[in-house]
Amino acid sequence: MHEEKAQQKKQQEYELLEELGRGRFGTVFRCFHKTSNKFHAAKLIDKRLLTDSTDRQCIEIEPKVMTFLSPHPNILQIIDAFDDSDFSSIVLELCHPSTLLDRIADGAFSEAHACWVMRQLLEAVAHCHRVGVAHRDIKPDNVLFDWENHVKLSDFGSAEWLGEGGSMSGVVGTPCYVAPEVVLGREYSEKVDVWSCGVVLYTMLAGVPPFYGDSAVDIFEAVVRANLRFPTRIFRSVSSSVKDLIKKMICRDPSGRISAEQALRHPWILNGGD
Numbered sequence: 001m002h003e004e005k006a007q008q009k010k011q012q013e014y015e016l017l018e019e020l021g022r023g024r025f026g027t028v029f030r031c032f033h034k035t036s037n038k039f040h041a042a043k044l045i046d047k048r049l050l051t052d053s054t055d056r057q058c059i060e061i062e063p064k065v066m067t068f069l070s071p072h073p074n075i076l077q078i079i080d081a082f083d084d085s086d087f088s089s090i091v092l093e094l095c096h097p098s099t100l101l102d103r104i105a106d107g108a109f110s111e112a113h114a115c116w117v118m119r120q121l122l123e124a125v126a127h128c129h130r131v132g133v134a135h136r137d138i139k140p141d142n143v144l145f146d147w148e149n150h151v152k153l154s155d156f157g158s159a160e161w162l163g164e165g166g167s168m169s170g171v172v173g174t175p176c177y178v179a180p181e182v183v184l185g186r187e188y189s190e191k192v193d194v195w196s197c198g199v200v201l202y203t204m205l206a207g208v209p210p211f212y213g214d215s216a217v218d219i220f221e222a223v224v225r226a227n228l229r230f231p232t233r234i235f236r237s238v239s240s241s242v243k244d245l246i247k248k249m250i251c252r253d254p255s256g257r258i259s260a261e262q263a264l265r266h267p268w269i270l271n272g273g274d
């Protein structure tokens, strides 16, 4: 009862403002913290809509993982978390409303711009892997920008702790960005995040992902074939250095795929996409 009152009190410190977006489980609102006079984002998850234990696990893991990973300049900062019988709420640092997905929809990126985003995304992913967390749903929708335009990796609802040996199982992720070993139902490692980052890099430069189809099944088939191509009409003026990095990230065999740390040391990243 005491705990419930404390949670209620915390909740009352925030005033919910307009909706910013919707994710798999929750709705994100801009909010105002009355005590500090600061604006944040609040993600509200209606627990009554969670249908199974996997969904419940997702909403439980997100605040735990985010707290564990904080602070990192390229990982969305968690500010508070509270719960009542119907809603689970997470208060987050407020970011710009347009995600990387919106920015790609506005037009393909120059190599320098793509490099600037990718370096920060890889910094976030390398940090996760160093401390034993896999994100497992890296995609442009989950890449946010703060008001100074720094990359902030978000949505840790599919994240998993890397146990001893670092292997995981379970089909999670988003069709265009998921690694083939996940689709095939195999045990997999944190390298699934590097695959997804490679797909994000390709998508920033081409404006479209490398593997797609009309249905999820068609996309999964294309992912498993992993027939990576760089059509001349799109990649004519793209450097061989970035193609080399993409090939090393979108490598079908996870043991031959580079790590996030290695990707950060690739010459294309070190040279700022030049």
Ligand code: AMP
Binding pocket: 020, 021, 022, 023, 024, 025, 026, 027, 028, 041, 043, 076, 092, 093, 094, 095, 096, 097, 099, 141, 142, 144, 154, 155
């Ligand atoms: P999510 O449930 O984390 O996937 O978030 C759903 C959508 O809400 C995102 O695609 C963003 O458009 C928006 N959003 C999430 N977190 C924030 C934030 N911290 N600041 C601003 N917008 C956000």
